[in-house]
Amino acid sequence: MFRTIVFFGTLMFYAIYGFFLWFAAWIVHFFSQEKADYMIFNSVRRTARLALRIAGMKVEVYGRENIPPKGSASVFVINHRSIFDIICMYPQLQNRTGFVAKDSLNKVPVFRIWIKKLNGLFLNRDDIREGVKTIQKATENVKSGISMCIFPEGTRNKDLTSKTSMLPFHPGSLKIAERSDAPVIPVAIYNTGEVFEGNHRRMKPSTIKMTFGKPIEVAGLSKAEKRFLSKRVEETLQEMLNAYEK
Numbered sequence: 001m002f003r004t005i006v007f008f009g010t011l012m013f014y015a016i017y018g019f020f021l022w023f024a025a026w027i028v029h030f031f032s033q034e035k036a037d038y039m040i041f042n043s044v045r046r047t048a049r050l051a052l053r054i055a056g057m058k059v060e061v062y063g064r065e066n067i068p069p070k071g072s073a074s075v076f077v078i079n080h081r082s083i084f085d086i087i088c089m090y091p092q093l094q095n096r097t098g099f100v101a102k103d104s105l106n107k108v109p110v111f112r113i114w115i116k117k118l119n120g121l122f123l124n125r126d127d128i129r130e131g132v133k134t135i136q137k138a139t140e141n142v143k144s145g146i147s148m149c150i151f152p153e154g155t156r157n158k159d160l161t162s163k164t165s166m167l168p169f170h171p172g173s174l175k176i177a178e179r180s181d182a183p184v185i186p187v188a189i190y191n192t193g194e195v196f197e198g199n200h201r202r203m204k205p206s207t208i209k210m211t212f213g214k215p216i217e218v219a220g221l222s223k224a225e226k227r228f229l230s231k232r233v234e235e236t237l238q239e240m241l242n243a244y245e246k
Helices: 002-028 033-054 084-092 103-107 111-117 128-143 175-180 223-227 229-243
Strands: 057-062 075-078 097-102 121-123 147-150 184-190 206-212
Touching: 002 033, 002 111, 033 057, 033 084, 057 084, 075 084, 075 175, 084 097, 084 184, 084 206, 097 103, 097 111, 097 128, 103 111, 103 121, 111 121, 121 128, 128 147, 128 175, 184 229, 223 229
Parallel strands: 057 206, 075 147, 075 184, 097 121, 097 147
Antiparallel strands: 184 206
């Protein structure tokens, strides 16, 4: 319990500290929006590393050679098990990266501002028109050089009987990649569900495994091939997850 209190207390401290960082970034953005973005992006990466240490998590990363360098935008497609999935992601990344979050997080004070400052977006699946706007904005982000993380399952998979199962991908979940022609990088995260959600909401020191798969090139695909892109990525991600238990 003590580890859990310290963990969330640290996140709250950095969330509040963000007001000073946001002000500094606001000044910098008059000279360079990119530099302002990286100020916030790098701060989040440092905070995520600290959070992982406090939680007692060791992250083993495979396929680092597939992580895009700074200035190269991609669409990361990730299986979703825990609130720790995104915390595990950010320390590994080099390029500015936002993520598509469920609309309910837009109602959480302070954290919703952090998500927006990271070029993150909120997806309302109940409002088709608003959903289309979110996809359009995410596509614009990628075309401007900002990578995007998406969780095509739409919500956390709470199945505790299997660490490798996934929920079905939502239709149209790969639209951002299809419209931007950015490469898709499947990311398989294993064991994050055991850290908190699967341990009665208490931190449990654990070893997390992450694999960054080979980029799937979207540019040059025919319309027919793009229609099957989501299924192709889903099958690839499932194979990556299954490999952890072989």
